Amino acid sequence: MTVVYSLKNVVKERLTDGVGFRLVVPYVQIRAQEHIALIGHSGCGKSTLLDMLALILHPDESDQFSLHPIDGESHDINWMWQRRRQGHLSQIRKHHIGYVLQSGGLLPYLTVRENIELPRQLLKLPEDDSINSISRVLGIHRQLDKLPGLLSAGERQRVAFARALSHRPSILIADEPTAALDPITAQKIMAVVMELIKGLKITLITASHDWAHVYKMELRTLKQEAGPVDNGKVYQSRFSD
Numbered sequence: 001m002t003v004v005y006s007l008k009n010v011v012k013e014r015l016t017d018g019v020g021f022r023l024v025v026p027y028v029q030i031r032a033q034e035h036i037a038l039i040g041h042s043g044c045g046k047s048t049l050l051d052m053l054a055l056i057l058h059p060d061e062s063d064q065f066s067l068h069p070i071d072g073e074s075h076d077i078n079w080m081w082q083r084r085r086q087g088h089l090s091q092i093r094k095h096h097i098g099y100v101l102q103s104g105g106l107l108p109y110l111t112v113r114e115n116i117e118l119p120r121q122l123l124k125l126p127e128d129d130s131i132n133s134i135s136r137v138l139g140i141h142r143q144l145d146k147l148p149g150l151l152s153a154g155e156r157q158r159v160a161f162a163r164a165l166s167h168r169p170s171i172l173i174a175d176e177p178t179a180a181l182d183p184i185t186a187q188k189i190m191a192v193v194m195e196l197i198k199g200l201k202i203t204l205i206t207a208s209h210d211w212a213h214v215y216k217m218e219l220r221t222l223k224q225e226a227g228p229v230d231n232g233k234v235y236q237s238r239f240s241d
């Protein structure tokens with residue numbers, strides 16, 4: 001299978017109130033249609049790495065960061081960040097990546113249908129039956145005219161998945177998408193989402209601190225390990241297979 005992401009010595013550093021955090025990815029390759037989970041405790045850098053994979057956050061250092069979202073398209077992301085090609089990066093993101101944020105991230109003043117339509121409108125895709133069909137699969141077709149605030153937490157997360165998938169991206173990134181739900185609801189939603197992404201041949205990258213759940217779903221894991229702490233000030237976190 002094609003290599004979708006190829007990362008080598010990618011580093012992101014953050015400093016808050018004098019406490020440093022350093023995320024290091026020595027070498028990771030993600031292939032088309034793989035299902036990956038980033039595993040690690042709170043604060044170890046899962047969201048930071050997902051933001052970099054979503055092309056939202058730029059790495060501070062990188063020997064290689066390339067993305068091959070579909071056949072015939074290959075992008076040197078490293079080069080684009082260095083040249084500050086934000087517009088180009090955002091185009092790639094809009095076309096090929098769907099992102100379910102840790103907080104859900106639905107716009108509260110738009111209806112469910114409008115939220116789901118948004119990524120398609122940004123790409124000027126034609127109106128068709130795709131919103132209705134994905135909503136039926138995810139069991140939210142009766143909620144389309146409501147505002148997100150009137151939905152249950154589980155329904156809101158299903159809407160977040162529908163929105164992330166409505167423009168048919170080749171990559172779905174989901175940051176702890178079911179962490180706020182009870183285990184049974186979480187399992188049910190992920191079962192539907194897994195069926196959907198297998199059918200659509202989508203590459204999935206998710207994050208979780210729930211080991212048991214991830215193993216049950218049979219995902220390939222990228223595990224976090226703590227590295228040395230420099231001068232007692234910088235906490236280093238590494239992700240690898």
Ligand SMILES: Nc1ncnc2c1ncn2[C@@H]1O[C@H](COP(=O)(O)OP(=O)(O)OP(=O)(O)O)[C@@H](O)[C@H]1O
Pocket residue numbers: 014015016021040041042043044045046047048049102209
């Ligand atoms: N915008 C930011 N500016 C500075 N530091 C940040 C920022 N966002 C996160 N950090 C720091 O980076 C580190 C990693 O945070 P991150 O959100 O990636 O962790 P996480 O593994 O996703 O945690 P959680 O499981 O709680 O979501 C933490 O020490 C955090 O304080």
Ligand SMILES: [Mg+2]
Pocket residue numbers: 046047048102175
């Ligand atoms: Mg997080």
